[in-house]
Amino acid sequence: MSESPIGGLEEFRKLVVARAQKSVEVAPLVKSEAATNVSLVLPFLSILGYDPSNPAQVYPEHHADYADKYPNKVDYAIMHANVPVIAIESKLVNTPLKDHAGQLRSYFHACKTVKLGILTDGLKYEFYADSDAANIMDEVTFLRFDLTKIAKDGIIDDNTLSGIAAIRNGSFNPEDVGAEAKRKMLFDSIVKVIKQFKVDPSDDFIRFILGCTPTGSKIGKMTQKIVDANRDLVRAAMDGFVAQEALARFGYTPKDVVPTQPAAVVVNPPAVGESEAEAALLPTETEAEVLTYARNRLFFLVRNDVLFGEVQKVSYKKTKASFRVFYGTPNAGSLFDFRQQKDGKPTLHFMALEGIEVSYIASPELDDCLLKAFTARVIKAGVAFDTAPVLRTIQGGQATA
Secondary structure, eight states, X not given: OOOOOOSOHHHHHHHHHHHHHHHHHHGGGOOSHHHHIIIIIHHHHHHTTOOTXXXXXXXXXXXXXXXXXXXXXXXXXXXXXXXXXXXXXEOSTTOOSTTOHHHHHHHHHHOXXXXXEEEESSSEEEEEOOSSBTTBXXXXXXEEEXXXXXXXXXXXXXXXXXXXHTTSTTTOOGGGHHHXXXXXXXXXXXXXXXXXXXXXXXXXXXXXXXXXXTTGGGOSXXXXXXXXXXXXXXXXXXXXXXXXXXXXXXXXXXXGOOOOSOOOOOOOOOOTTOOHHHHTOOOOHXXXXXXXXXXXXXHHHOOOHHHHHHHTTEEEEEOSSOEEEEESSTTTTEEEEEEEOTTSOEEEEEGGGTTEEEESSOSHHHHHHHHHHHHHHHHHTTOOOSSOOOOOXXXXXXXXX
């Protein structure tokens, strides 16, 4: 009897993960192709709802010959209405699959009713369709997964799960395979493009993404200098988005995400009374680092959802003579001015704390001033939060000027 896949995707997800773990457990004992089929391939077909003992569902050594002198067969054919619709070619476990698509492609072409080809070694699976031309198997897979990785991670991504679930007994529709294959290949290509933008955002992408933001859209001319200055910021923002989405899937809230990537700074639009020339001044490398450190440290220090959201409003104002980090507005929300002393040592001058001056070196004193100045400005702005901020002790390290 087969293991029925009847139920929702979450129930099926558990079946696939459990099957993956069992397959990895027995794989070292498999020494032949026949053993691969019995111990790995057929049990996998079982969780799809097919009965390996019923040739009306799973037909072993199925033939589709061009002629008597040109025999074509596959290890298994999944049958529907007495005709094969899925062809499965299996190899000894841990055999590289890249050299064995030809045999599956030949059978695929010979059997006009087959709409899906599967190449497997019992652990790795590759799905092929005929999305470009009928009965001509595509050169590339539209779905690939490895039970070894699924077993190791204990999870399976939604895209892979839905692709596997689509071929379950009672769910598989041969006529939908080509369209589904194209959708998944397009999905994969979009993911690759997004990954590329995340690693190395192009100039056009940076201009586009900045132009979509309320602050960036106010920048008059998106010069190459502005694009270059914000390249790391865009990259870091995408890293932060991915991190937040990943943590959200495990029930964490955004306050648990502490940015780890150094960020450049968006050039702010001119404030009232401020010239375009002043507004376009970019921070030096050290000034940008000071802002990044202050924001990232505040993300770490605050333990309140409201305060965490308010950290996003920390920005900077640069003139020819000064560099100020502020919350909300440059004057009423000033947190500190960054100063370079005559001896070269950098300090932070906290106007919000009656002009206290602290060395720019990672320390409990600097943490205390940052948190107090920030919360004082948030309270002054009329933002209410229920719990008092809690200072967390710094864990070593030193800021580099």
